[in-house]
Structures are given as C-alpha cells and as structure tokens.
Amino acid sequence: MIATGKKDLEELVGKIPSIAVPNKMFRNLGNLKFADVGGAWGMDQNSFSNGAAYGDLDNDGDLDVVVNNVNEPAFIFRNNSREQNHNNYISVTLKGDNKNRFAIGSKIEVFKDSQILSREVMPSRGFQSSVDYKQIIGLGADSNVRLAITWPDQSISFINHPGVNKEIVLKQGDYVNDVELPNPKKKMASLTERKSGFDKHEENQYIDFYQERAIPEMLSCEGPRAAVADINGDGLDDIYIGGTPQHEGQLYLQTSDGHFTKKEENAFKAFTTFEDGAVLFFDCDGDGDADLFVSAGGNEALPLSRELQHRLFINDGKGNFQLSPESFPANRDNIGAIAADDFDHDGDLDLFVGARSVSKEYGLTPLSHIYVNNGKGIFTDMPTDKTGGISTVGLVTGAVWADIDGDKEKELIVAGEWMALRIFKYSKDRFTELSTDLSTKSGWWQTVAAEDVDGDGREDLVLGNFGENFYLHPDKNNPVKLWMKDLLWRWRHQQGH
Numbered sequence: 001m002i003a004t005g006k007k008d009l010e011e012l013v014g015k016i017p018s019i020a021v022p023n024k025m026f027r028n029l030g031n032l033k034f035a036d037v038g039g040a041w042g043m044d045q046n047s048f049s050n051g052a053a054y055g056d057l058d059n060d061g062d063l064d065v066v067v068n069n070v071n072e073p074a075f076i077f078r079n080n081s082r083e084q085n086h087n088n089y090i091s092v093t094l095k096g097d098n099k100n101r102f103a104i105g106s107k108i109e110v111f112k113d114s115q116i117l118s119r120e121v122m123p124s125r126g127f128q129s130s131v132d133y134k135q136i137i138g139l140g141a142d143s144n145v146r147l148a149i150t151w152p153d154q155s156i157s158f159i160n161h162p163g164v165n166k167e168i169v170l171k172q173g174d175y176v177n178d179v180e181l182p183n184p185k186k187k188m189a190s191l192t193e194r195k196s197g198f199d200k201h202e203e204n205q206y207i208d209f210y211q212e213r214a215i216p217e218m219l220s221c222e223g224p225r226a227a228v229a230d231i232n233g234d235g236l237d238d239i240y241i242g243g244t245p246q247h248e249g250q251l252y253l254q255t256s257d258g259h260f261t262k263k264e265e266n267a268f269k270a271f272t273t274f275e276d277g278a279v280l281f282f283d284c285d286g287d288g289d290a291d292l293f294v295s296a297g298g299n300e301a302l303p304l305s306r307e308l309q310h311r312l313f314i315n316d317g318k319g320n321f322q323l324s325p326e327s328f329p330a331n332r333d334n335i336g337a338i339a340a341d342d343f344d345h346d347g348d349l350d351l352f353v354g355a356r357s358v359s360k361e362y363g364l365t366p367l368s369h370i371y372v373n374n375g376k377g378i379f380t381d382m383p384t385d386k387t388g389g390i391s392t393v394g395l396v397t398g399a400v401w402a403d404i405d406g407d408k409e410k411e412l413i414v415a416g417e418w419m420a421l422r423i424f425k426y427s428k429d430r431f432t433e434l435s436t437d438l439s440t441k442s443g444w445w446q447t448v449a450a451e452d453v454d455g456d457g458r459e460d461l462v463l464g465n466f467g468e469n470f471y472l473h474p475d476k477n478n479p480v481k482l483w484m485k486d487l488l489w490r491w492r493h494q495q496g497h
C-alpha cells in the first residue's frame with residue numbers, strides 16, 4: 001500500500017522498528033590508534049543522538065560534552081579528569097579585530113620541551129554544531145611552556161611564560177614582536193607541489209560486487225599503474241600512466257623546468273577497451289633505449305580475450321613507440337606485477353610476469369609466467385616443470401629481483417594476497433624455491449622492494465601489507481578464510497539435482 005496522506009505516513013513510520021544504541025567515545029592512544037572507552041567513561045546510555053559539542057562548562061580545565069538527542073533530554077557529561085589526575089592545562093581565549101571578533105582561523109601553539117601542541121580556532125563541528133571558542137590544551141605535569149598565536153592576518157603574538165591552570169585572554173595586536181619562535185630548525189620541504197599537466201584519471205565503471213558477492217575488494221578500481229624512464233634520451237625521466245576502458249594509457253615527457261607535457265601516441269589508441277595492469281619500461285631488444293611493456297588488469301575481461309593480452313611497444317630511441325604484436329604468447333589472467341632481470345646471463349632482459357587474479361573468479365590461482373627473451377624482444381614461456389612453482393605461486397601483487405643470499409646472483413622475490421613471501425633461485429636451467437623464515441608470515445601483501453636500509457652491504461626487503469583501516473582484521477589465531485564454492489551446491493551438482 002502506498003501512503004497517500006499524512007495519517008497514512010505517520011502510521012507507516014510508527015510501524016518501522018527503531019532501536020536505541022549507545023554513542024561511541026574513542027581514546028587516542030598516541031600511536032595513531034584509538035580504543036573504544038565509551039562504557040568505561042560513562043557514555044553507555046542507549047539513545048537516538050544526532051549532535052554533540054564540547055567545552056569547559058565548569059571552568060575546571062577539562063572538556064565537558066553535551067549530546068543532543070531526539071525526543072528526549074540532552075545528555076551533559078561532566079569531565080572529572082583533572083579531579084583525578086591533577087594535570088596542568090592552559091586555557092586561551094582570543095579576541096580578534098572588528099571583522100573577526102572571535103579570531104576564527106587563528107593558530108595556537110604551545111611549546112613544551114621538544115613538543116609542539118597546536119590548536120586552530122575552528123568552532124564548527126558538523127551539521128548545526130559548534131564548540132566553545134576558548135581553547136583548552138592539556139600539559140600533563142609540565143608547567144614551563146611558551147605560547148605563540150598566529151592571527152588571521154599572519155601577525156604573531158609570543159608569550160615566553162604564560163602561566164598555567166588559568167585562562168589567558170589575548171587581543172589581536174598584544175605581544176606582537178619579531179621574536180624567533182622556538183620551532184625546530186627550519187628545513188626546506190622535502191616535497192613541493194608543481195603543476196604537472198597530468199590529465200585526471202578516470203576509473204573503470206565495472207562493479208566487481210555484482211558478479212562476485214563475497215570478493216573483499218574492487219579489483220577493477222585499484223588505480224593506474226605508472227612506469228618511469230628517459231624515453232627520448234634527453235636525460236630527464238618521463239612517465240607512462242596506465243589507462244582504463246575508454247581512456248587509453250598516457251605518456252608524459254618531462255621538460256627542463258620539471259613540468260610534464262602529454263605526448264600523443266597513436267600506438268596506444270588501438271587499446272581503448274583495455275584495463276592496464278602492471279607496466280614496465282625496459283630495454284627488450286638491447287638497442288639502449290626504454291621499451292614499454294603493458295599488461296592487462298582489472299577483473300572484467302574474460303580469460304584469453306583480446307583485452308587480456310600483453311602489449312610490447314618498441315621505442316625508436318626518440319620516444320616514439322610501435323606495437324610488437326608477436327612478442328608474447330597468449331595470456332589468460334589479470335597481471336599484478338612485472339620484474340625484469342637477465343637471470344640466465346645471455347645478455348638480454350628476461351621477465352617475471354605475476355598474475356593477480358582470474359577474471360570473475362577471485363581466489364582461484366592464476367597463471368604467472370617466466371618469459372625468456374631471445375635478445376630481439378621475442379619472449380617464450382618457460383615450461384612449468386622448470387619454474388619451481390612460480391607458475392602457480394598465488395595472487396601476485398609485487399615482485400623484485402635481489403641478491404638475498406650474497407652469492408652475487410639475484411633471486412626472484414614474490415609477494416601476493418593470501419600467501420607468504422616466496423623466494424625462487426635460478427640454477428642449471430630451472431628455478432627452485434628457497435626456504436626462509438618468511439614462509440610463516442602470510443598476509444595480504446601488496447608490494448615488495450629490495451634495498452640495503454641498514455648500510456651493511458646486504459639487500460633487505462621492505463613489504464607493504466594491507467593497512468589496519470581495512471574492514472577485515474585477521475591475526476594468527478583468527479585468520480580470514482575464503483570459500484570458493486558452496487558445498488551444498490557442489491553436493492547437489494554431484495547428485496544430478
């Protein structure tokens with residue numbers, strides 16, 4: 001029945017079940033982690049809350065909380081922190097000029113030993129909520145601090161010993177001088193933004209979850225891969241950024257002033273239906289320039305389809321590329337990593353091409369490859385009986401060649417999802433897997449790099465895993481499991497139902 005009047009709508013809304021739940025309060029643990037302490041701090045009442053604000057309501061130096069509720073009185077939570085821990089605080093109220101009387105936008109900095117505690121006067125907190133203009137800054141047991149105010153007009157007020165456990169009222173223009181603030185030594189920024197000239201990346205619109213309901217992530221929207229090399233011999237690094245369906249890959253040349261300009265390449269335009277996977281610049285034919293290998297990725301193209309085939313673009317030495325259509329055998333799976341090395345010492349670069357997934361069948365083991373170069377950029381697939389398990393290593397997301405055993409020969413290190421780090425050594429025309437203490441460290445590894453980080457002359461490994469902000473949180477005792485088939489469906493299929 002469709003409601004046609006106010007009475008019908010109220011009746012319908014009245015039948016909708018509603019369950020009051022407690023609010024959440026998280027304590028900052030100081031290490032970029034938070035702990036849920038709502039119950040321990042007395043905020044365990046079930047309610048329909050839709051707004052909150054804080055301020056020092058009783059002027060005791062800590063922040064109290066007011067929570068607005070729907071159809072019931074508001075909550076007022078008194079903070080008893082100072083009564084319990086007796087820590088020091090500094091309270092700052094700013095008075096700006098006539099156009100900004102509350103000095104909104106001002107920055108308050110408290111210098112405490114080697115720490116800088118900062119607040120900005122920004123009272124707005126979400127929809128129709130605002131906090132007190134007065135800023136309360138906890139100091140712990142310290143009392144010897146210095147205070148600096150950067151006003152909206154960028155003038156600075158500085159007080160060397162403002163005192164603690166009291167309110168300090170400052171007017172714009174008070175204590176303004178040229179004193180050098182006790183900031184750490186000023187350093188030039190490690191990174192500065194430059195106008196790059198890059199086009200905005202447009203992701204694939206394919207929704208993985210429609211086809212695979214239990215897939216933990218969107219494989220078709222993992223962002224563009226990029227490869228860097230000096231493609232035109234001018235001594236400056238250039239960039240290729242992978243494409244998506246309807247938006248082919250883009251090549252950008254670096255200019256002498258550090259900017260990048262897009263170079264149109266007709267060779268790329270024939271592949272506008274492709275989702276680019278891993279990409280790599282390397283010299284495939286030994287002529288001294290950087291050729292471009294582009295693999296297929298995503299999760300939409302069917303196995304062995306045109307959109308999953310490797311593409312090798314040959315560089316003419318001036319940054320112009322032409323497709324080499326017969327360079328690779330047919331490929332069936334999405335690719336997650338490429339790594340080049342002359343592992344057989346015949347003077348040319350061979351490739352490991354690690355498969356990321358089987359399209360629309362996440363969890364099935366895809367087929368990875370060791371491609372052997374004939375020296376002219378034509379690659380053959382090493383037989384699986386010589387790859388030592390590399391062909392079915394897992395859901396590959398990263399790979400690198402590095403000498404980890406000190407014999408001056410590089411090993412292949414492979415990282416991936418639902419697997420431990422795998423290491424393979426080439427000897428006597430075949431690969432064998434090495435056993436290391438990393439074999440027990442399974443994870444959703446996303447990348448691997450090799451570098452001598454401690455300066456001892458040996459290459460170390462740096463691994464990137466899924467972050468802790470992911471919605472799944474496995475550990476050694478509580479692993480995440482993936483079921484590939486419904487057991488009841490399999491039984492019915494076997495019974496002929």
